[in-house]
Amino acid sequence: MSEISDPLQTFKEDWVENPQFLTPFSTPIVFDDNVWGIVLYRKDEYQVQLFLVSPNTILPPHRHPNIDTIDVHLSGDIEFYVNGITLMCLSEHLKDHPHMPGISNCIGRTFRVRETDWHSAKIGEKGGSFLSFQRWLNGAIPTNVGDDWTAETNEKRRNMKADGN
Numbered sequence: 001m002s003e004i005s006d007p008l009q010t011f012k013e014d015w016v017e018n019p020q021f022l023t024p025f026s027t028p029i030v031f032d033d034n035v036w037g038i039v040l041y042r043k044d045e046y047q048v049q050l051f052l053v054s055p056n057t058i059l060p061p062h063r064h065p066n067i068d069t070i071d072v073h074l075s076g077d078i079e080f081y082v083n084g085i086t087l088m089c090l091s092e093h094l095k096d097h098p099h100m101p102g103i104s105n106c107i108g109r110t111f112r113v114r115e116t117d118w119h120s121a122k123i124g125e126k127g128g129s130f131l132s133f134q135r136w137l138n139g140a141i142p143t144n145v146g147d148d149w150t151a152e153t154n155e156k157r158r159n160m161k162a163d164g165n
């Protein structure tokens with residue numbers, strides 16, 4: 001039986017099994033209003049970013065036309081939508097893990113976000129953190145995912161507080 005090649009999935013599995021920290025000289029950290037990120041690894045078209053989002057933040061619908069992404073939830077309250085479907089709810093964060101008491105209930109929840117996928121998020125009172133595994137496509141040079149951003153609506157901001165500010 002032949003397997004379909006999935007370079008990003010292979011990269012993510014290899015990196016999780018054997019993390020290698022290659023922090024870049026250029027654009028190593030991003031402070032984008034309520035979203036902060038650090039590049040943990042960047043080599044060729046592959047990148048790993050760790051993101052922190054402040055409490056009660058909205059990430060409006062958008063896509064990254066030159067990035068194939070696998071997002072892995074770490075902690076906090078994140079409601080996540082892809083192509084209009086809610087893939088993780090705020091209510092799922094109300095209790096801890098059923099098999100690991102005291103640990104985030106949704107730790108390790110993984111979402112594939114293709115370059116064609118519209119996605120958005122709502123972050124609750126705890127804030128949120130996640131890892132973003134990326135394969136930059138079409139010759140695009142990895143920097144920050146916010147640099148490769150197409151908004152679905154007229155909203156120009158990449159994030160804002162839930163009260164609209």
Ligand SMILES: [Fe+2]
Nearest residue numbers: 062064119145
């Ligand atoms: Fe995104």
